[in-house]
Amino acid sequence: MSHGPSHPRPAETWRERLYEVIFEADTPAGKWFDVTLLVAIALSVLVVMLESVKEVRDRFESLLIGAEWVFTALFTVEYFVRIACARRPLRYIFSFYGLVDLLAVLPTFLMVLFPRAQGLAVIRALRLLRAFRIFKLGHMLSEAAEFRRAIWASRAKIAVFLAVVLIVVVIVGSAMHLIEGPDHGFTSIPQSMYWAVVTMTTVGYGDITPLTPIGQAVASMVMVLGYGIIAVPTGIVTAELTAARMTSIDPARVCGECGHVSNDMGAAFCSRCSATLT
Numbered sequence: 097m098s099h100g101p102s103h104p105r106p107a108e109t110w111r112e113r114l115y116e117v118i119f120e121a122d123t124p125a126g127k128w129f130d131v132t133l134l135v136a137i138a139l140s141v142l143v144v145m146l147e148s149v150k151e152v153r154d155r156f157e158s159l160l161i162g163a164e165w166v167f168t169a170l171f172t173v174e175y176f177v178r179i180a181c182a183r184r185p186l187r188y189i190f191s192f193y194g195l196v197d198l199l200a201v202l203p204t205f206l207m208v209l210f211p212r213a214q215g216l217a218v219i220r221a222l223r224l225l226r227a228f229r230i231f232k233l234g235h236m237l238s239e240a241a242e243f244r245r246a247i248w249a250s251r252a253k254i255a256v257f258l259a260v261v262l263i264v265v266v267i268v269g270s271a272m273h274l275i276e277g278p279d280h281g282f283t284s285i286p287q288s289m290y291w292a293v294v295t296m297t298t299v300g301y302g303d304i305t306p307l308t309p310i311g312q313a314v315a316s317m318v319m320v321l322g323y324g325i326i327a328v329p330t331g332i333v334t335a336e337l338t339a340a341r342m343t344s345i346d347p348a349r350v351c352g353e354c355g356h357v358s359n360d361m362g363a364a365f366c367s368r369c370s371a372t373l374t
Contacts, residue, residue: 114181118174133174137200140167168204175201246336253332261296261325268292268318275311280304296322 120126140163146152147160175197182188189198247254269289276282281304282291291304295318306315 111181114177115183118178118181136167136170140164140171143167164204168201171197172201243333243337246333249339250332250336254329257328257332264321265289265292265296268296268314271314272306272311275308275314276306280307280311282306292318295319296325298322298326 116123117125117129143160143163146156147164153160178188178194178197179185188194266285266289269285269292272291273282273285273288276288282288287304294301295315298319306312
């Protein structure tokens with residue numbers, strides 16, 4: 097039985113070609129598009145940062161404003177082209193990247209009505225997250241998911257830790273308000289609590305400082321306590337991460353000869369001793 101001639105695959109539409117270039121980073125054209133876009137994003141963020149420096153703004157104001165509008169026009173066109181060629185436009189519009197792309201162009205238009213809104217244009221830096229897709233760093237997202245699960249698993253311990261810290265801040269703040277008083281800057285318990293938080297986190301702005309011997313002694317103890325407090329949440333999360341990694345080890349990846357557990361999935365031989373993995 098003879099078969100009719102096979103029909104050639106219909107030519108790709110302009111939307112399909114644009115979709116490949118804009119949304120797919122696996123093609124040469126897609127990689128060039130995304131790398132060019134990242135460079136434009138980085139330059140636009142640099143323009144916004146330079147505009148906030150008074151000396152630079154006074155000297156190159158017209159140039160910076162012109163560059164800002166050029167980048168805004170470029171990103172606006174790109175945003176609408178993405179909507180036009182997206183397979184599911186609404187899904188893209190309300191996705192994380194879609195909202196970031198929209199917020200990247202809004203501040204410049206809002207600047208016409210609200211001049212100080214231009215500083216919000218630095219949100220374009222979030223678009224640099226596309227580098228995870230372009231440079232094949234997607235595997236790092238799985239590590240981030242593991243870290244998120246570890247934090248969620250330790251939420252009860254962290255909550256207790258934060259409650260203890262809050263109690264200590266209230267007690268120390270109340271004590272310092274009583275010891276130092278308004279004459280030394282501790283005008284109220286909330287103000288003294290602010291000092292306790294700054295001191296306990298080892299930031300030490302220096303805007304409020306104890307001057308009495310008793311107050312300085314309390315401050316010294318709070319500073320020493322701060323180093324221990326910083327280590328506690330780190331230890332809690334680290335313990336959960338270790339537990340998660342131990343439970344996720346594939347027994348088939350453990351070498352029976354040397355006990356090595358860092359063998360790649362699908363490997364037939366141990367990467368350390370070359371013994372056969374069973």
